Amino acid sequence: MSCKEDALSLIIDGMKKTDLPEIMAIERESFLSPWTANMFKRELNLEQSRCLCARVQSDGGPLVVGYIVFWLIIDEAHLHNLAVRREYRKQGIASRLMEAMNNIAGENEMIFQTLEVRASNVDAIKLYRKCGFVVKGVRPLYYSDTHEDALIMWADINAVSE
Numbered sequence: 001m002s003c004k005e006d007a008l009s010l011i012i013d014g015m016k017k018t019d020l021p022e023i024m025a026i027e028r029e030s031f032l033s034p035w036t037a038n039m040f041k042r043e044l045n046l047e048q049s050r051c052l053c054a055r056v057q058s059d060g061g062p063l064v065v066g067y068i069v070f071w072l073i074i075d076e077a078h079l080h081n082l083a084v085r086r087e088y089r090k091q092g093i094a095s096r097l098m099e100a101m102n103n104i105a106g107e108n109e110m111i112f113q114t115l116e117v118r119a120s121n122v123d124a125i126k127l128y129r130k131c132g133f134v135v136k137g138v139r140p141l142y143y144s145d146t147h148e149d150a151l152i153m154w155a156d157i158n159a160v161s162e
Helices: 017-030 037-045 093-107 122-130 157-161
Strands: 011-014 049-058 061-073 076-084 112-118 134-139 150-156
Touching: 011 093, 017 037, 017 061, 017 076, 037 049, 049 093, 061 093, 076 093, 093 112, 093 122, 093 157, 112 122, 122 150, 150 157
Parallel strands: 076 112
Antiparallel strands: 011 049, 049 061, 061 076, 112 150, 134 150
16 A cells, blocks of 8 residues: 655655754644754764655745654664644645655665554554554553653555555
């Protein structure tokens, strides 16, 4: 099952340090406990980390409207962070970023994709299911800010790209 859906004319490319002000604005509006700029800087320097941005053209030039951070380790891609600018949500951007992760994982001979998601994050769970992920377990009290459980979701790379 593919997680593609119609979206804006996007450019998905590598995240740069100069993108961090826009990324931090999206991060703060998206998460109860947002990552810090230093966390993103660390990811940009890790060999196993892949950091991508989704951009649209605006009057002022390219605008970062979303991003994804994931690791490639042994035979799996592990999603760490995904967010879309509030006014650009529900337009297929997150799906396109997930598709980019799947493609990069496949090109790098990964077999599986995995992630943790808040049990209450219904919209994210719906997106991940559409992208071929299924719940395989629970991490009790995973989130330190709310002590909420995390659902562990997995997808087979080949099943997602069919």
